[in-house]
Structure formats: C-alpha cells, structure tokens
Amino acid sequence: MKFYYAPGTVSVASAYLLEETGVAYDPHRIDFKNSEQTSPEYLAINPKARVPALVTDEGILTETGAILEYLAGLVPDRALVPADAWQAAQMRSVMYYLASTAHVNHAHKHRGHRWATQQSSFDDMTAKVPETMAAACRFMEDTWPLSPFVLGDAMSVADPYLFSVCTWLDGDGVTIADYPKLAAHFAMMSARPAAAVLRDKGITR
Ligand SMILES: N[C@@H](CCC(=O)N[C@@H](CS)C(=O)NCC(=O)O)C(=O)O
Incomplete structure (x- = not known):
C-alpha cells in the first residue's frame, strides 16, 4: 500500500500503526x-x-480514524478495536474528540486562513492555541483511563492517534509534564519499537 504523509502531522498516527x-x-x-x-x-x-x-487495493482511504480502523481490521489478532461494544464506543469517543477538538485547536496555530482572512484574526487564533490545547490536555488527563493505554490495559487504535497529537504539545506551548498520565502515555508510546522506526524514517521529529 502507498501511504502519503508529512512529518509531524496527524499522519504520524497512521504511520505509527503501520509500523506497530x-x-x-x-x-x-x-x-x-x-x-x-x-x-x-x-x-x-x-x-x-x-x-x-x-x-x-480496494481504493484510496483518507481520514485518520478510518485509516486506523482499516489497519486494525487487517490484523484482527491484535484486537486493536475492542470487541466489546461499550469499549469500542469509548475508543471512538476518544478519536472523535482528537479529530474534532484537539486537532482543530492545533490547526488554529498555522491554518487560520481556513476560517478567517485578516492577519489580526490569524494572530488572535495563534495566540489562543496554548490555552485551548492546555484545556484539551486537562480534559484528557481527567477523563480518560490512560493507564497505561488510553482505554486501560489493552492497546487500541486510539493510542497512536493520541501519540500523534502529543507530538504537537511542546510546539503548541503546552508542557506535557503538567499532565502526568498523558506524559506517561507519551513516554510509553515513544519507547515502543514503532516510534523508533518513525524517528529513523524522519516521520516524527
Ligand atoms: N480529518 C483529517 C485531517 C487531516 C489534516 O488536516 N491533515 C493536515 C496535517 S495535520 C494537513 O494535511 N494539512 C495540510 C494543509 O492544511 O494544507 C484526518 O484526521 O485525517
């Protein structure tokens, strides 16, 4: 399969799962x-x-959440989407939050032209990013199990998704150490062999 990516973007989530x-x-x-x-x-x-x-072979797939679930379906033995309906819904709740809130917060830093036309609007959006990303981190820290994986004991496709978002935090003005569970998750995911391969390939910085 051909995989199109750019370093340091949300495509890191799919690259991580491909390696994993x-x-x-x-x-x-x-x-x-x-x-x-x-x-x-x-x-x-x-x-x-x-x-x-x-x-x-079946066509071109876009959207991180869809790619992650597709890849999980190729390796059913890994059970990266929980069989239990409630757990699977929890996983998707995490992924929709990352896509529709955390990622959108982050995009306000450099992609303000999607929503506005004035330089003053761009500046205002950029200035707000540390606050909105910190609020997202506080929500994730207080709400998700993150022990050690997002859903608890078992890895799911939400884990590489969260990893990709956490790679942005430093640049977004957020100190991950202020969120101990998130920091431990990021450290754990960074220490897995898949993350080392991504670093070697220049897909993460
Ligand atoms: N909802 C999409 C968002 C993809 C997205 O926004 N990717 C960004 C990088 S993080 C991008 O390609 N940006 C290029 C641009 O804005 O020109 C997904 O999760 O796959």
Missing part, C-alpha cells in the same frame, strides 16, 4: 514547504489536500 502492526507499506512524503498537498497530482489522490492518504 507490520502491515507492509510504501511511504511517500508530501512536501508541505512546496505546497505539494495542493498539486494536481496529489489532489487526484486526496481532493481534500490533506495527509494522510492510504492507497489500498
């Missing part, structure tokens, strides 16, 4: 500095002009 599961993939880096995500060639792959995108 051992599913074979061919990584293809999209050069944000040269706006490759808006090139005609890439728009033919993902018309949303975003990463990640995964080219499978």
Whole structure:
C-alpha cells in the first residue's frame, strides 16, 4: 500500500500503526514547504489536500480514524478495536474528540486562513492555541483511563492517534509534564519499537 504523509502531522498516527502492526507499506512524503498537498497530482489522490492518504487495493482511504480502523481490521489478532461494544464506543469517543477538538485547536496555530482572512484574526487564533490545547490536555488527563493505554490495559487504535497529537504539545506551548498520565502515555508510546522506526524514517521529529 502507498501511504502519503508529512512529518509531524496527524499522519504520524497512521504511520505509527503501520509500523506497530507490520502491515507492509510504501511511504511517500508530501512536501508541505512546496505546497505539494495542493498539486494536481496529489489532489487526484486526496481532493481534500490533506495527509494522510492510504492507497489500498480496494481504493484510496483518507481520514485518520478510518485509516486506523482499516489497519486494525487487517490484523484482527491484535484486537486493536475492542470487541466489546461499550469499549469500542469509548475508543471512538476518544478519536472523535482528537479529530474534532484537539486537532482543530492545533490547526488554529498555522491554518487560520481556513476560517478567517485578516492577519489580526490569524494572530488572535495563534495566540489562543496554548490555552485551548492546555484545556484539551486537562480534559484528557481527567477523563480518560490512560493507564497505561488510553482505554486501560489493552492497546487500541486510539493510542497512536493520541501519540500523534502529543507530538504537537511542546510546539503548541503546552508542557506535557503538567499532565502526568498523558506524559506517561507519551513516554510509553515513544519507547515502543514503532516510534523508533518513525524517528529513523524522519516521520516524527
Ligand atoms: N480529518 C483529517 C485531517 C487531516 C489534516 O488536516 N491533515 C493536515 C496535517 S495535520 C494537513 O494535511 N494539512 C495540510 C494543509 O492544511 O494544507 C484526518 O484526521 O485525517
């Protein structure tokens, strides 16, 4: 499978799971500095002009949550989506929160042009990011098990998703050490072999 990513983005979540599961993939880096995500060639792959995108035998898949669940389905023995309906819903609750709140908070730092046109609006949005990301961290710390995995004893696809978001915290002005459970989760995920491979490949910084 061909996997389109950019270092330091949410595509790290899918890259992590690809490494964690051992599913074979061919990584293809999209050069944000040269706006490759808006090139005609890439728009033919993902018309949303975003990463990640995964080219499978069945078609092209976008959206982190969908890619993660697809990969989990390829390795059913790993049980990365809980069989229990309540646990599976808890996992999706985490993932929807990361996608619709934490990621959107983070995007206000450099992607203000999605929502506004004035430089003063961009500046205001950027200035707010440490506060909104800290609020997200407080919510996650106080609400999720995170012991050691997001859902508790067993790893799920929510774990690499949270890992990718935590790679942003330092740059977003948040001190992860202020959130001991989150910090322990990030340290644990950073110490797994999959994370080392991502560092070697330059997919995480
Ligand atoms: N909901 C999408 C969001 C993907 C997304 O926003 N990716 C960002 C990187 S974190 C991107 O490709 N940005 C390119 C741009 O804004 O030009 C997902 O979770 O996969």
